[in-house]
Amino acid sequence: xxxxxxxVVLQSMPLAEALDYLRQNGVQAVEIGCGGFPGKAHCDPSVxxxxxxxxxxxxxxxxxxxxxxxALSVHGNAVHPDKAVAASFQSDFENxxxxxxxxxxxxxxxxSGCPGGSAEDKTPNWVTCPWPDDFSRILDYQWNEVLIxxxxxxxxxxxxxxxxxIALEMHPGFCVYNPESMMRLRDSVSTMxxxxxxxxxxxxxxxxxxxxxxxxxxAIYFFHAKDTKIDELNTGRxxxxxxxxxxxxxxxxxxxxxxxxxxxxxxxxxIVSNLRMVGYDDVMSIEHEDSLMSGNEGLxxxxxxxxxxxxxxxRGGMYWA
Numbered sequence: 001x002x003x004x005x006x007x008v009v010l011q012s013m014p015l016a017e018a019l020d021y022l023r024q025n026g027v028q029a030v031e032i033g034c035g036g037f038p039g040k041a042h043c044d045p046s047v048x049x050x051x052x053x054x055x056x057x058x059x060x061x062x063x064x065x066x067x068x069x070x071a072l073s074v075h076g077n078a079v080h081p082d083k084a085v086a087a088s089f090q091s092d093f094e095n096x097x098x099x100x101x102x103x104x105x106x107x108x109x110x111x112s113g114c115p116g117g118s119a120e121d122k123t124p125n126w127v128t129c130p131w132p133d134d135f136s137r138i139l140d141y142q143w144n145e146v147l148i149x150x151x152x153x154x155x156x157x158x159x160x161x162x163x164x165x166i167a168l169e170m171h172p173g174f175c176v177y178n179p180e181s182m183m184r185l186r187d188s189v190s191t192m193x194x195x196x197x198x199x200x201x202x203x204x205x206x207x208x209x210x211x212x213x214x215x216x217x218x219a220i221y222f223f224h225a226k227d228t229k230i231d232e233l234n235t236g237r238x239x240x241x242x243x244x245x246x247x248x249x250x251x252x253x254x255x256x257x258x259x260x261x262x263x264x265x266x267x268x269x270x271i272v273s274n275l276r277m278v279g280y281d282d283v284m285s286i287e288h289e290d291s292l293m294s295g296n297e298g299l300x301x302x303x304x305x306x307x308x309x310x311x312x313x314x315r316g317g318m319y320w321a
Contacts, residue, residue, distance in 0.1 A: 001272070001310050003303065004029035004070050004285035006224065009295045011041035015058075018042065019065035025303050029070040030062075031109065031222075031285045034099065035092030036076030043072070045095035048102075055102060070283045071222055072096050073109040075169060079150050080124060081116030089113075093154070097161050106164040109196050109222050112176035112185060115146040126173050128241075147175050148188045155190045167196035167222035178205060179212045186219055194221030198287065199271065203228040203262065204240050204254040210267075213274040220280045225306060226287045227262035230254045246291055256289040258298040260305040268309045276311060284310060 005027050010018035015032075022030060034043040048055045062069050074096040076089030096108055117125035117138040127135045127142075158166060168176050168185070176182050179195070186193045197220050199209040213220065230240075235253040242253040249255045259268060275281070284306060288298040 001276075001281055001312055002028040002068065002070070002283045003306055003310060003312075004031055004068075004283040005299065005303075006031045006033070006038075006073065006285050006287045007042050008033045008038050009286075009288040009299060011039065015042045016061050016065070019061065019067050023066055025300070026307065027067065027303065029068040029283045029285070031071045031073055031283075032069065033073045033075075034096050035074040036089055036110065038073050038075055043099075045092075045099040049095060049098055059103065068283075069103065069105055070285065071107045071109050071167070072100050072103075072105055075109065075111050077111060077113045077124065077174070078154075079113035079115045079146050081119075081121040082123070094157065097158050097163055100163060101161040104162075106162060107167060107221065108158070108163060108165075109167045109169065111171055111174045112147065112168045112181075113150070114174045115142045117141070124173075126175075126177075142175060143184075143188075147185065151185060151189045151193065155192045159192060164192065165221040166193050168193060169196040169198055169201070169224070171198070171201050172205065178202070178207060179215050182216065183219065191219075194219045196222040196224060197275075198224035198226055200224070200226040200228040200256055200262075200287075200289075204230060206240070210270050210274050213271065213278055213280075217278045218280075220275070220278065223275065223280070223282070223284045224287045225259050225284045225302060226289060227257045227259045228254050229257045229262040249291060255291065258288065258290045258293060258302045258305075259286070260301065261290065265305070265309060268305070272309050272311060276315075 005022055007018055007030050032043045034045050048058055074093050076092055078086055078090040078093055080086040114124040114126050127138050130136045170177050170182055176185055182195045195216050202209055231253055238253055240253050244252050286302045288295055290298045
C-alpha cells in the first residue's frame with residue numbers, strides 16, 4: 001500500500017510547496033482536487049488544457065516532487081436538477097477526464113450525484129425511506145430516468161479518454177451512499193464504476209467497514225482515510241440523522257475526526273488487513289476534515305497513525321505452510 005493525502009487540506013500552499021511538505025513527511029502519493037466541491041486551488045484543468053506550457057510546468061512539478069499522482073478528484077453533482085448547476089459540475093468532470101488523459105492518470109474520484117424528485121424540481125431530493133409511496137416513485141425516477149442513463153453516457157465518454165476507474169464516494173445526500181447502492185449502480189452500468197471507500201460516511205450510518213469491504217471486494221477503486229466519532233450522549237437522544245452545522249461539535253450526533261480519534265487502532269488494522277484480503281493493495285488517501293484540529297496537526301497525527309497500521313511491503317512467502 002501507499003500513503004496518500006488529498007491535497008485540498010494544503011490549498012493555502014502552492015502545489016510545489018505542498019508536495020514538498022508531503023514528501024518530507026513520508027507521504028508517497030497525492031490525490032489532487034481539480035473541480036467541483038474540492039475546488040481548483042492546485043489544479044485548474046481548463047487552464048492546463050488550454051496552455052501547453054502550464055501543463056508542462058504542472059507535470060514537471062509533480063514529477064520532480066517524487067510523489068505519485070494517484071487520482072484526480074472532481075466531486076460534484078452532474079445530475080443536479082438545476083440545469084445550470086448540473087452543467088457546471090459536468091464541465092468540471094469532463095475537463096478532469098481530459099486532463100487525466102494528458103497526465104496518464106486512469107482514475108478519477110467523484111460522487112454519483114442526486115437528482116430532484118421529478119423533472120420539475122430545482123433542488124436535489126435524497127430519499128431515505130420507501131413510504132409514503134411518493135418516495136418510492138421518486139427513487140424510480142431518479143435511478144431509471146436520470147442516474148443510470150447519465151452514467152451509461154458518462155462511462156462511455158470517460159473510456160474514450162483512457163479512464164479505467166471512476167471511484168464514487170459513498171456519501172449520504174447522493175444516490176450512491178452505501179455499499180448496496182454502489183453495487184446497484186455498478187451492476188446497472190459498468191464495472192468502470194467502483195467505490196471510493198471512505199469509512200467516515202459509513203460509520204455514522206451504522207455500517208461495519210470490514211463487512212462492507214468484504215461485500216464490495218474488487219469493486220473498491222480508491223480509499224479515503226477519515227474517521228468519525230459517534231457521540232453516544234447526543235445519539236442516544238436524537239439518533240444519527242443530524243442536520244446541525246459541522247461546527248456545532250458539542251451538540252452533534254457525530255463529527256468527522258482524524259483517523260484514530262473516532263475508532264481505535266485495532267479497527268483500522270482490520271480495515272487494512274481486509275482491504276488486502278479482497279485485493280485492494282493501493283493508496284490510502286488522508287482526507288482531513290477534523291474541525292477540532294488544524295490541517296497541519298490533523299495531517300501529522302493521521303500520517304503517524306497510518307504508518308503504524310498500513311502494510312507497505314508485498315506479502316512474504318508462507319514458509320510455515
